[in-house]
Amino acid sequence: MIKVLVIDDEAPILRALKINLTARKYEVSTAADGASGLAAMARERPDVLILDLGLPDMDGTDVIRGVRGWSSTPIIVLSAWGQESQKVAALDAGADDYVTKPFGMDELLARLRAAVRRASPAPDEPVITTADFTVDLAGKRVTRAGADVRLTPTEWQMLEVLARNADKLVTQRQLLQEVWGPGYQNEAGYLRVYMANLRRKLEPDPSAPRYLLTEPGRGYRFRP
Amino acid sequence: MIKVLVIDDEAPILRALKINLTARKYEVSTAADGASGLAAMARERPDVLILDLGLPDMDGTDVIRGVRGWSSTPIIVLSAWGQESQKVAALDAGADDYVTKPFGMDELLARLRAAVRRASPAPDEPVITTADFTVDLAGKRVTRAGADVRLTPTEWQMLEVLARNADKLVTQRQLLQEVWGPGYQNEAGYLRVYMANLRRKLEPDPSAPRYLLTEPGRGYRFRP
DNA sequence: GCCGGTCTTCACGCGTTCTTCGCGCCGTCG
DNA sequence: CGACGGCGCGAAGAACGCGTGAAGACCGGC
Numbered sequence: 306m307i308k309v310l311v312i313d314d315e316a317p318i319l320r321a322l323k324i325n326l327t328a329r330k331y332e333v334s335t336a337a338d339g340a341s342g343l344a345a346m347a348r349e350r351p352d353v354l355i356l357d358l359g360l361p362d363m364d365g366t367d368v369i370r371g372v373r374g375w376s377s378t379p380i381i382v383l384s385a386w387g388q389e390s391q392k393v394a395a396l397d398a399g400a401d402d403y404v405t406k407p408f409g410m411d412e413l414l415a416r417l418r419a420a421v422r423r424a425s426p427a428p429d430e431p432v433i434t435t436a437d438f439t440v441d442l443a444g445k446r447v448t449r450a451g452a453d454v455r456l457t458p459t460e461w462q463m464l465e466v467l468a469r470n471a472d473k474l475v476t477q478r479q480l481l482q483e484v485w486g487p488g489y490q491n492e493a494g495y496l497r498v499y500m501a502n503l504r505r506k507l508e509p510d511p512s513a514p515r516y517l518l519t520e521p522g523r524g525y526r527f528r529p
Numbered sequence: 530m531i532k533v534l535v536i537d538d539e540a541p542i543l544r545a546l547k548i549n550l551t552a553r554k555y556e557v558s559t560a561a562d563g564a565s566g567l568a569a570m571a572r573e574r575p576d577v578l579i580l581d582l583g584l585p586d587m588d589g590t591d592v593i594r595g596v597r598g599w600s601s602t603p604i605i606v607l608s609a610w611g612q613e614s615q616k617v618a619a620l621d622a623g624a625d626d627y628v629t630k631p632f633g634m635d636e637l638l639a640r641l642r643a644a645v646r647r648a649s650p651a652p653d654e655p656v657i658t659t660a661d662f663t664v665d666l667a668g669k670r671v672t673r674a675g676a677d678v679r680l681t682p683t684e685w686q687m688l689e690v691l692a693r694n695a696d697k698l699v700t701q702r703q704l705l706q707e708v709w710g711p712g713y714q715n716e717a718g719y720l721r722v723y724m725a726n727l728r729r730k731l732e733p734d735p736s737a738p739r740y741l742l743t744e745p746g747r748g749y750r751f752r753p
Numbered sequence: 754g755c756c757g758g759t760c761t762t763c764a765c766g767c768g769t770t771c772t773t774c775g776c777g778c779c780g781t782c783g
Numbered sequence: 784c785g786a787c788g789g790c791g792c793g794a795a796g797a798a799c800g801c802g803t804g805a806a807g808a809c810c811g812g813c
Contacts, residue, residue, distance in 0.1 A: 717800080717801090720801095721800090721801060721802060721803085722802095722803090724801095724802085725802065725803065725804095728802095736802085736803095743800095743801070743802090745800065745801070746799085746800065746801095
């Protein structure tokens with residue numbers, strides 16, 4: 306779940322944000338002034354910071370600089386209308402975005418999504434490991450006993466689909482659809498040929514598969 | 530110098546932006562409609578895109594999607610006041626920021642700086658070394674046996690993409706897209722020609738590559 | 754207008770991969 | 784007990800992908 310920290314001294318805004326963000330499945334924590342905001346920032350490690358510039362104890366740009374000193378968490382600034390120069394100062398201090406009050410909740414949510422999306426360019430592609438080999442989805446590579454295993458394009462695609470659905474049953478139709486595309490839904494023969502190839506290259510005993518399992522009449526399952 | 534592409538159909542705005550940005554030492558190119566804008570995007574490869582949503586030929590969000598299909602260049606959207614839903618749609622389509630007209634030039638410049646700053650995190654290792662040559666991503670140069678290797682622009686771009694994805698498989702499509710732009714996804718012949726050139730210039734034995742590896746039917750991998 | 758460098762396009766040869774087929778095994782079901 | 788469908792396996796021709804050299808098109812500088 307995505308964690309958001311809101312620093313604002315106006316209770317109504319704080320409440321409105323908390324309700325709306327929580328409803329959208331964000332995890333929300335709050336702070337009412339700059340000092341406790343910075344403390345919360347270090348403690349909570351949120352994924353995004355929403356910061357009101359009109360705080361009682363500190364200048365908003367100092368809060369931004371305080372955060373930027375050690376973190377690159379996206380910062381969305383809220384502030385009253387006008388104040389062009391304040392806006393520029395906040396952005397130059399390291400804020401990522403700036404929204405003027407009064408603001409539409411839809412807009413804020415959209416900017417929030419944009420900020421989160423930018424911050425996480427890495428759609429983490431895990432490495433799946435078994436006792437006999439490893440499958441690296443990001444590097445599109447299979448290693449066995451320390452050495453790379455050479456897979457043909459079709460073999461890799463099949464393994465990739467199975468690995469992404471590890472432990473789940475993958476239907477024959479699904480497999481054919483994802484590897485060969487539509488129009489091959491009845492070519493179940495292909496699956497046997499390539500499953501045999503994969504097992505030859507990956508299984509310790511290809512005739513008694515431990516990882517690439519057949520579920521007769523239904524499909525295949527990859528059990529790491 | 531930072532390259533900015535402005536897509537806008539209103540001549541006065543285009544002129545104002547061009548003058549102001551040029552004065553701030555940005556390199557500015559322009560386009561007056563969506564289609565030529567997308568073409569310019571692929572051709573110029575700017576560091577930031579400033580996009581007006583009110584284009585004559587295409588819907589603004591479609592332009593955004595057209596760019597996001599192959600590039601993560603920051604996009605700042607300009608648009609008339611109001612239009613809350615348009616704003617949300619643009620941000621969700623992949624825009625990074627949104628400025629409503631009329632806007633202050635200072636604000637736009639600040640948002641531009643913020644976008645550029647975000648886009649270049651660059652805290653990572655910009656120099657990749659192998660036993661036979663060195664690739665300096667930041668300095669855009671390749672050294673072999675102490676001497677600079679002369680690469681053509683296309684050769685460098687290819688090497689850069691491979692080096693940034695060192696040890697990872699880079700798909701043919703991905704490579705074509707990042708070097709030639711969208712619309713070249715099927716020109717796999719180019720890859721062979723330029724890969725041969727790179728190997729001739731970098732590999733100790735070009736016919737038995739050690740670093741620039743082919744994975745038949747899948748793509749290429751740079752192994753430092 | 755010429756010239757050097759760069760990009761695009763093409764054809765050939767070779768090795769790999771895909772597709773297709775037949776055979777035999779096994780479990781299920783009538 | 785026998786028929787049948789689904790599966791594993793091996794083999795063979797066709798199709799495809801890659802590396803290579805070379806020629807023409809294009810472009811910018813002089």
